[in-house]
Amino acid sequence: MLSDDLPRFADPDTRAIPLRILTSTALDGWLARQEGAVRDWVAANGFEARAGQILRMPAPDMSVARVLFGIGGAKDRARKRFLVAEAAAKLDAGTYALDGEMTANQMEEAALGWLLASYRFTRYAGKPRGAARLKAPKGVDAAQVEAIAAGEILTRDLINTPANDMGPDELEVSARALADLHDARIEVTKGDELRAGFPLIHAVGRASTRAPRLIDMRWGDEGPALTLVGKGVCFDTGGLNLKPGASMGLMKKDMGGAATVLGLAHMIMATGMKLRLRVLIPAVENAVSGDAFRPGDILTARNGLTVEINNTDAEGRLVLADALALAAETPPDLMISMATLTGAARVAVGPDLAPYYTDDDALAMALNHAGHRVRDPLWRMPFHRPYEAMIEPGIADLDNAPSGGFGGSITAALFLDRFVPDTIRYAHFDIYGWNPAAAPARPKGGVGQGARAIFDSLTDVLAS
Ligand code: BES
Ligand code: MN
Ligand code: ZN
Numbered sequence: 001m002l003s004d005d006l007p008r009f010a011d012p013d014t015r016a017i018p019l020r021i022l023t024s025t026a027l028d029g030w031l032a033r034q035e036g037a038v039r040d041w042v043a044a045n046g047f048e049a050r051a052g053q054i055l056r057m058p059a060p061d062m063s064v065a066r067v068l069f070g071i072g073g074a075k076d077r078a079r080k081r082f083l084v085a086e087a088a089a090k091l092d093a094g095t096y097a098l099d100g101e102m103t104a105n106q107m108e109e110a111a112l113g114w115l116l117a118s119y120r121f122t123r124y125a126g127k128p129r130g131a132a133r134l135k136a137p138k139g140v141d142a143a144q145v146e147a148i149a150a151g152e153i154l155t156r157d158l159i160n161t162p163a164n165d166m167g168p169d170e171l172e173v174s175a176r177a178l179a180d181l182h183d184a185r186i187e188v189t190k191g192d193e194l195r196a197g198f199p200l201i202h203a204v205g206r207a208s209t210r211a212p213r214l215i216d217m218r219w220g221d222e223g224p225a226l227t228l229v230g231k232g233v234c235f236d237t238g239g240l241n242l243k244p245g246a247s248m249g250l251m252k253k254d255m256g257g258a259a260t261v262l263g264l265a266h267m268i269m270a271t272g273m274k275l276r277l278r279v280l281i282p283a284v285e286n287a288v289s290g291d292a293f294r295p296g297d298i299l300t301a302r303n304g305l306t307v308e309i310n311n312t313d314a315e316g317r318l319v320l321a322d323a324l325a326l327a328a329e330t331p332p333d334l335m336i337s338m339a340t341l342t343g344a345a346r347v348a349v350g351p352d353l354a355p356y357y358t359d360d361d362a363l364a365m366a367l368n369h370a371g372h373r374v375r376d377p378l379w380r381m382p383f384h385r386p387y388e389a390m391i392e393p394g395i396a397d398l399d400n401a402p403s404g405g406f407g408g409s410i411t412a413a414l415f416l417d418r419f420v421p422d423t424i425r426y427a428h429f430d431i432y433g434w435n436p437a438a439a440p441a442r443p444k445g446g447v448g449q450g451a452r453a454i455f456d457s458l459t460d461v462l463a464s
Contacts, residue, residue: 007115009136010095018066021100022049051076081375082113085441093131107137115149116441121160147270155263159446163235163252167210168283182269184219200318205284207292212284223274224462225332230261231339232283239312256433257339264451282319311401324419338429344408345430353379354449357413358427370457
């Protein structure tokens with residue numbers, strides 16, 4: 001379900017209106033180099049290059065000769081990502097070309113922000129915006145930026161689609177469409193077939209009339225091996241430990257991990273990275289019925305570990321456990337899981353930062369650096385081993401929901417880590433997948449987190 005009107009840069013030969021990006025500190029120097037009439041127009045309109053300020057400059061025939069766009073000071077740019085996307089949203093139809101003293105990173109941020117500025121979730125109502133088009137700035141890899149935007153848009157559409165139209169079936173259909181687009185292979189284990197090999201996925205998903213399944217997609221046959229695992233809980237009622245209404249409201253987004261790894265997979269496949277990719281998605285609905293799994297049940301995971309269920313709302317770690325165990329049977333060079341796993345992660349770092357866990361310092365350095373470069377903010381969290389005692393109930397190997405709730409995101413990560421052998425390079429992302437307040441290039445709603453940073457770091461990470 002990759003949208004058929006994905007944003008593209010304008011043809012490089014089209015005539016474009018210059019769009020001059022100015023910081024507030026650069027404005028005076030720039031004005032000094034302009035004719036008096038330009039200085040007068042800028043002064044008369046009170047243009048100070050404040051963040052988001054826009055000024056159209058008329059030609060003698062009163063058409064728009066060029067446009068100035070302010071991006072304020074360093075503090076403004078630290079506060080808001082993708083500021084240039086505000087220009088895309090404010091400008092009239094036409095084709096624009098960026099100019100100004102920007103670093104390569106800023107150019108790339110501006111170009112991606114522009115493409116993402118037109119995104120709206122329009123499946124049920126409304127129209128996409130984005131009459132203003134941009135010529136790909138020189139030095140920016142246009143095809144790559146378009147692939148990143150397309151991946152991000154796929155993630156957003158998947159998350160925004162409500163659970164009535166995005167159950168395990170529809171998530172499978174979307175994964176198959178992506179696989180078809182890139183000639184990837186896909187295998188699905190579904191319903192009762194899960195009983196033997198994937199008991200936890202089956203247990204969590206069996207209460208729903210919409211059959212649980214494990215989606216296994218593979219692509220590429222040369223280079224290092226990367227396995228991505230994404231939580232695909234299409235709706236999380238909490239199960240018998242039913243969530244209160246206010247907490248259940250947003251739970252269509254509980255397949256945000258799956259949506260994000262699919263978006264990342266698109267970026268990798270569309271740009272033809274030389275690697276062997278595998279994407280595993282346990283797709284289930286955590287529903288309530290007479291057949292639902294219960295608090296107190298003790299289940300045996302794919303790898304033989306027994307798990308005492310202390311809360312049916314801690315379902316994400318269960319379905320991921322079986323998928324991670326399968327992933328580990330064919331050890332890749334790098335394994336990454338992404339999941340809307342805990343509310344505790346949000347309490348710790350808020351909706352904007354993607355907290356992640358890894359024992360590998362070099363991987364963490366590369367991820368942090370990339371997150372900074374591409375403005376996909378990440379925060380490393382600790383796999384703090386002393387807390388493992390909290391997930392050991394005694395009556396079984398593991399407890400899915402330690403009482404007390406201390407360090408909830410950490411204990412969830414430690415639970416997953418039990419399914420990944422120490423010999424495998426592994427990172428786990430506890431993402432939120434939702435932007436609660438509109439920002440440039442990021443409307444309120446589903447949003448990818450971490451994928452762009454991972455994509456940016458992959459070449460280096462897999463070479464080392
Ligand atoms: N999908 C939720 C986590 C979640 C909640 C993510 C809100 C983002 C926003 C997950 O399945 C869950 O319910 N986790 C529980 C775990 C607890 C029962 C140990 C939680 O975080 O409360
Ligand atoms: Mn839950
Ligand atoms: Zn959940």
